[in-house]
Amino acid sequence: MSGSSGTGGTGGTGGTGGISGTGRRALRHPHALASLREGLRDTFWFAPTVGLLCAFVLWWGLAEADARIVAHLQRERAYEELGDLIAVVVDARTIVTTISSAMMTFIGVVFSISLVAVQMASGQLTPRVVRIFVRSRISKLTLTVFLATFAFSLLVLSSYEGGAAPDPRRVTSVPLLQSVLTLGMVGLSLLLFIAYVSSTLRLMQVGPVLDHIARESFRALGRQSGGEPFDGAPLAAEAVRLVHRERAGVLRSVNVARLVRAARRQGVVLRLVPRIGDFVVPGTPVLAVHGGAAPPPYALRYTVAVGVERTTHQDPAFGLRQLSDIALRALSASVNDPTTAVQCLDRIVQFLSVAVYLPLGPVHHRDGRGAVRLVQEVPGWTELVDLAFEEIRGCAAGSPQVTRRLLAGIDDLLLLAAEERRKPLLRHRALLVEAVERTVPEAAGRAFALHPDRQGIG
Template sequence: MISKWRWIIVQFSRKLWVRALLFAVLAVITALAAIFLKHLIPDDLSTKIGADAVDNILNILASSMLAVTTFSLSVMVAAYTAATSSVSPRATRLLMEDTTTQNVLGTFVGSFLFSLVGITALSTGVYGNEGRVILFVVTLGVIALIVATVLLWIEHLSHLGRVGETSDRVEQATLKAVQQRIQYPWLGGAPLTDAQQIPSDALPLYAEKIGYIQHIDVAAISHWAEKAEARVYITSLPGAFVHPKRMLARVVGTHELDQEKLQSAFSIANERSFDQDPRFGLSVLSEIASRALSPAVNDPGTAIEIIGRGLRILCHWKEPNTGDSECIIEYPQVLVPPLKLEEFFDDFFTPIARDGVNMLEVQIRLQKALDALAQLGEPFYRIARDHAQQTLQRTNAVMEFDGDKQVLQELVDDLTHQSGHQP
């Protein structure tokens, strides 16, 4: 698991302005490099290759790149707005972290600044004929880069902000978090399988802020625990909403807690994060389906698609086992509770079953997805069976047509009858 500072750097690198700034700095350095490299160019080469035309080219680039950047920003904002209203505000964050969009805008801004610096330097005469040659060659390269970027941008805009594209991003982010949690089921620490393991005399560590835990630096906690010869029992996982009266952890083996150091290992913010919190991704997918099932949207096809995405994610889940060599334990001094499969099902299936209770096609797909998960064996079978029966009870309370009820009843019976085949 990554440390807090590495995690902060990763979050920082996802900001749009950071990548644009890097491109802009690179453009300025490139434009000024011609001043220091001009002695490498023969005196008469500028007239042979038409380097005198670089002034006009840079003027065209400066004016056009400013317009293209402004247009791209407006399109990007429109895509974010569309995703917020038609998909989910929680999914918009993934669009804002899209590397293609950031690279495109960074290229446009960098090209604009490159042109400005080049025009300014040319007006002062610091380039000379030799420097013009270098600037001319670099400008041709910038033009080629702009053409390739514009073509990429046109293709990217065709699906930016659409429901399917945004849902795919949420699915990929959630699947990545699930796979990471399979590898580090206890965030790199040791398993805390039961709260009864925590000694009654353990000292409590409370949160100093109100918000959601986004990241836990288990390595920093373990480093402190080793020095203090203590054991730390984590009680609040990433995604938990904490406040000054909720415990983050409990500590055994010391009479003094370094409150500031231990609290700083818990990154708390106003919103949940996809990175260490796979439940959040499933909740966002469920939210997309619920929005599609609302009377204002009435799009059961999207809900059915989301059920398939959730099924793909849950099929990757593997219950942690202390004897599994794939489960990495790096910090035995820190004990962390595992995620529960029941919580995954509750986060994903319950809202869809509730909001699509009167739509037969959605209920059929929901029951088939539960049936597919039940065939994975325990504990999937038990949890899927319970959710299938709960969903059937919801629909029986709302649906009036007996034929629809019979169809769903048969699906639930088929799932229940798998009990003889379970290991």
């Protein structure tokens, strides 16, 4: 980001550090800790890499322990006991060798299942649900343990000394603990494989996927409710705008605590210009500073995260977007699956039934002394209702199962909504009735399609 003097400046194309141009400041690309955590969850390499490193450290520690056991027995001249250990380990070597050769095949099976599941979910639902599979903890844990078992078994094989039965007097290491742990990791791999297959089959079903999206959206709503409704009080004059100077992308999250702290130290009010989920390009205003000079660049590092796609971390509207996309694909002529659309409407109504009680629209965040330091624009109630119903309503007029469920959902929300939030619901209800009346010529068909039913057609 960089600062641009005045209220409408969008910055130039100067340097990325220090001061570039009159009144302009450039900030480093920020990375908040929360966005880093979310970014790592969106990758599939981090957990397996950590698992491989842990396998190497564990092997090194157990090799040292095995060496000390052998040295202790040799000092005690317990050659008979040591010979027995060597015999057990020699028998276990065949098992470890088999394990090391079989684990790669097992890993290939896991990858094959993952790719098939992702392809089916992406084709039947929406490409955006692929993120659920990428972020699946059980998938990452299974792959991590499998790779760690494979690497560990190879390291254990390197610890075996040549010969069928090494001389107990001259042997330096007997990988007893290593062999036992290898067998334990194989057992853990088998259990995880069962859990992985069960989890993958579950995520290939529509219901669990929609439930996962809904739960992520509720968590995002909880994080968003940390602010207070903006009371509309006028802000001080806008002095400067900080503009985005790095790569283009979607605004994924902001570090509210750090922004409030920076604004308090500078004695100003910051206003987030785009909303979470907006696509920003270099030169796009990101933060407006009211009431004074902009905070120093170092104070605003790690405050705004931009990525290649939206996430639900601080963007509950993205959950509605996904549910709407799945419903629209289900209602398309190529799929024609109104039951899936009804299931999406179930979750949409559930989401709105929670959001109807929350403060929406612009919110402000205060510092420890109660002074407003950050104003953030979030989707209002009308925008959420439009996102939830507008596109589905346009495609549902010819499907009585969907129109009946949509009417029932709107009627349920009308019972929950305060008077000032009923208007968009009534508008969508009236538009749905008009669409059905235009689409269905028979009076009996119209009456059937406009009868509210929470199951669509029970």
